[in-house]
Amino acid sequence: MRRERVFRDRSNLLEIYNNEDFIGRFRLPKEAILSLTDELAEVLSPATSRSHSIPAVLQVCTALKFYATGTFLNAVGDTVGLSKASVSRAVYRVSRALSNKLPQFPNHLAELNKANIKRQFAAMYGFPNVIGAIDCTHIVNRKHVLSINVQVVCEANMIFTNVVARWPGSTHDSFIVVHSSVGNRLEAGAVRDGWLLGDSGYPLRRWLLTPFPNPQSAEQMRYNDAHTRARSVVERAIGLLKCRWCCFDVSGGRLLYQPKKVRQIIMACAILHNMAQRNGVALPPDLPYLQHEEPDPHPPPQHERHHQGARIREEVMQHF
Structure with missing residues (x-):
């Protein structure tokens, strides 16, 4: 029998913390996170209609948490409610999407x-x-x-x-x-x-x-x-x-x-x-x-x- 998939609780991080705490954890204010998510949404949004996909804003927050702490991926996952593998994929996708924005450098x-x-x-x-x-x-x-x-x-x-x-x-x-x-x-x-x-x-x-x-x-x-x-x-x-x-x-x-x-x-x-x-x-x-x-x-x-x-x-x- 197939093992039933278990999905972690993915609470809305934007609602859990106030803006000061949010900056302390992710280094950017909520408004900047939402603006950045809008810019990267087309790249980060999954090309599937299946449920339980990781929202683009959560992927951005996951990558920011890793950049801000440099800690182990499973520790980042415990903060944002993702598995170690999902954190690794999120960091890779966001890093690749941002690095492709190099034309903003003159x-x-x-x-x-x-x-x-x-x-x-x-x-x-x-x-x-x-x-x-x-x-x-x-x-x-x-x-x-x-x-x-x-x-x-x-x-x-x-x-x-x-x-x-x-x-x-x-x-x-x-x-x-x-x-x-x-x-x-x-x-x-x-x-x-x-x-x-x-x-x-x-x-x-x-x-x-x-x-x-x-x-x-x-x-x-x-x-x-x-x-x-x-x-x-x-x-x-x-x-x-x-x-x-x-x-x-x-x-x-x-x-x-x-x-x-x-x-x-x-x-x-x-x-x-x-x-x-x-x-x-x-x-x-x-x-x-x-x-x-x-x-x-x-x-x-x-x-x-x-x-x-x-x-x-x-x-x-x-x-x-």
């Missing part, structure tokens, strides 16, 4: 030409013509054996404008930027008047300004101080990303998935991070804020002198 760089990005950096940090701050961070998966070196570019308000999550952890930051679409397009002149800010591990270019390696004058020191203040926004953004989505943090656990799935989760969490920032969603008060301090595992390469980049850096130095 890979075409049109967004980077907007003057308000430069105005924000100038107003907050006093650094002119900045179109973004760039850095890399490691995301570990498969029981600490493999990692992905993730490159991010962010605005002054800690919103990511570009994310590259396809290079192994052994790849140096400077290699990633010159082989990324952002680096190639900026090198080709996609943005004529503006530059990224990167640390000393990056190569100096006309579109990528780095600090003076050995400042000798007061002007160079003032430039380095202003550069550090402006570039630090990307470190805070990475720290906020890992604090909001604890699946990336050591305290929350590691992503025990193959690299392809990890890349999808990274991109999904970056998009959700942007949603939270645009909606002004603060972190729950009981979460410690993580300052990103992740030194590159390799010594920075010796970059050849880039004359145009050096000239622009000298001109910017006069601003301070």
Whole structure:
């Protein structure tokens, strides 16, 4: 005889918790969850008329709970009323659906030409013509054996404008930027008047300004101080990303998935991070804020002198 199927109680999570508790558990307010569900409903809704299918909103909440805690799938399932297998499928479907929304990242760089990005950096940090701050961070998966070196570019308000999550952890930051679409397009002149800010591990270019390696004058020191203040926004953004989505943090656990799935989760969490920032969603008060301090595992390469980049850096130095 066939064993009778047992369906867990799937209570409406939107009705159980108030908005503050909901943000604490899922990191986004209910309105944002419903808006996100509407965007993904066509992909997440089952192509069947059978009963007891998992609603799209529950799949979204399940994935958010996993991203927010990084805990075991069966523990997530106990919270949302799903089996471990159903949680795994929900995380995969939502991650894939969100990662396919990559066009919202301005890979075409049109967004980077907007003057308000430069105005924000100038107003907050006093650094002119900045179109973004760039850095890399490691995301570990498969029981600490493999990692992905993730490159991010962010605005002054800690919103990511570009994310590259396809290079192994052994790849140096400077290699990633010159082989990324952002680096190639900026090198080709996609943005004529503006530059990224990167640390000393990056190569100096006309579109990528780095600090003076050995400042000798007061002007160079003032430039380095202003550069550090402006570039630090990307470190805070990475720290906020890992604090909001604890699946990336050591305290929350590691992503025990193959690299392809990890890349999808990274991109999904970056998009959700942007949603939270645009909606002004603060972190729950009981979460410690993580300052990103992740030194590159390799010594920075010796970059050849880039004359145009050096000239622009000298001109910017006069601003301070």
